[in-house]
Amino acid sequence: MRTWNVAVVGSTGAVGTEFLKLLETREFPIKTLRLLASERSAGKSVDFHGRTYKVETLTANSFEDVDIAFFSAGGSRSKEFAPHAVAAGALVIDNSSAYRMDPSTPLVIPEINPEDIARHSGIIANPNCSTIIMLMAVAPLRKLGAIKRVVVSTYQAASGAGAQAMNELIAQTADALHDRPLVPQVFPYPIAFNLFSHNTRIDESGYNEEERKMILETRKILHDTHFRVSATCVRVPVLRAHSESINVEFSEGGRPTLEQIREVYAETPGVVVVDDRVANHFPMPIEASGTDDVLIGRLRYDDSCENAVDMFVCGDQILKGAALNGLQIAEFWMRSAQ
Numbered sequence: 141m142r143t144w145n146v147a148v149v150g151s152t153g154a155v156g157t158e159f160l161k162l163l164e165t166r167e168f169p170i171k172t173l174r175l176l177a178s179e180r181s182a183g184k185s186v187d188f189h190g191r192t193y194k195v196e197t198l199t200a201n202s203f204e205d206v207d208i209a210f211f212s213a214g215g216s217r218s219k220e221f222a223p224h225a226v227a228a229g230a231l232v233i234d235n236s237s238a239y240r241m242d243p244s245t246p247l248v249i250p251e252i253n254p255e256d257i258a259r260h261s262g263i264i265a266n267p268n269c270s271t272i273i274m275l276m277a278v279a280p281l282r283k284l285g286a287i288k289r290v291v292v293s294t295y296q297a298a299s300g301a302g303a304q305a306m307n308e309l310i311a312q313t314a315d316a317l318h319d320r321p322l323v324p325q326v327f328p329y330p331i332a333f334n335l336f337s338h339n340t341r342i343d344e345s346g347y348n349e350e351e352r353k354m355i356l357e358t359r360k361i362l363h364d365t366h367f368r369v370s371a372t373c374v375r376v377p378v379l380r381a382h383s384e385s386i387n388v389e390f391s392e393g394g395r396p397t398l399e400q401i402r403e404v405y406a407e408t409p410g411v412v413v414v415d416d417r418v419a420n421h422f423p424m425p426i427e428a429s430g431t432d433d434v435l436i437g438r439l440r441y442d443d444s445c446e447n448a449v450d451m452f453v454c455g456d457q458i459l460k461g462a463a464l465n466g467l468q469i470a471e472f473w474m475r476s477a478q
């Protein structure tokens with residue numbers, strides 16, 4: 141089997157750390173591994189497959205002989221350094237938003253649009269985590285009928301904003317429990333025992349950046365420039381795994397039955413239905429954490445609209461929303477490159 145020279149950019153972060161775990165557990169065929177981060181982490185030791193690796197500072201020269209570079213170090217690092225990786229001959233799989241809407245960069249969820257991988261010119265973008273989790277539930281339903289619109293509300297975990305944000309939630313929760321003042325540093329407002337509208341810029345229309353990503357990236361992934369999504373994105377005091385309440389409206393007279401929807405999900409890789417009405421057991425972030433699959437439940441007909449269904453979905457945004465999706469892209473690409 142062919143083996144590959146791999147670089148992980150942002151290897152000390154929330155997503156980078158998960159990438160390393162997945163490279164191990166999925167037995168990724170690695171020839172050499174280069175761990176890159178900022179100079180703050182340079183020299184730090186990381187254990188991988190029984191060997192100790194030193195983290196190196198990311199520079200323009202970091203990519204000599206690299207075949208695949210996984211970028212998870214923020215958009216500005218991707219913008220600056222991904223072109224150097226491509227020039228050195230590497231395939232870049234980018235977790236930031238830097239190239240997602242670039243027409244020459246495929247935006248891929250392997251279960252949905254794997255055929256786009258072949259169109260790359262050096263960079264393949266990983267979609268926004270909330271978009272991935274929503275589309276894992278919504279895209280399979282197109283087999284049952286045309287979708288008129290989707291209305292989604294998110295409940296997004298602190299870890300979606302990185303390792304420091306996760307630490308802020310833990311530390312602030314302890315502060316709150318001990319009656320100490322809550323001092324936000326990563327987030328704009330206290331995250332412990334609170335929730336707030338997603339901490340991204342609001343545009344002139346009133347949507348924030350995260351909501352716009354869900355709208356625009358969906359259209360690109362589904363190759364449907366008219367696909368209608370309205371999103372409300374909210375940050376909640378959950379450590380890990382995003383949740384989403386999703387309303388899917390089908391075209392006039394085209395609503396499938398819940399049985400048909402369950403059948404489609406049963407044969408869709410990457411999703412699991414958790415929908416026990418008797419036990420009141422439905423998707424929860426605590427059960428989605430550390431899980432590859434997106435959990436789907438609360439499946440019901442929308443009483444207010446004869447063409448719509450409602451559901452509640454949870455997915456680990458560091459896994460399927462980031463590292464796992466990126467690795468799956470690489471696995472698809474490797475199969476065609478062998």
Ligand SMILES: NC(=O)c1ccc[n+]([C@@H]2O[C@H](COP(=O)([O-])OP(=O)(O)OC[C@H]3O[C@@H](n4cnc5c(N)ncnc54)[C@H](OP(=O)(O)O)[C@@H]3O)[C@@H](O)[C@H]2O)c1
Nearest residue numbers: 150152153154155177178181212213214236300302303462
């Ligand atoms: N967290 C999620 O759920 C999620 C989901 C989807 C996509 N993403 C995207 O993935 C990327 C990483 O997110 P994260 O949550 O893993 O963030 P994070 O925990 O804050 O980690 C950031 C990583 O980037 C590195 N970095 C920061 N500045 C750098 C620089 N100047 N040069 C080189 N490396 C630098 C950090 O290295 P040091 O340790 O040395 O600072 C760290 O390894 C972001 O673009 C984010 O939007 C995140």
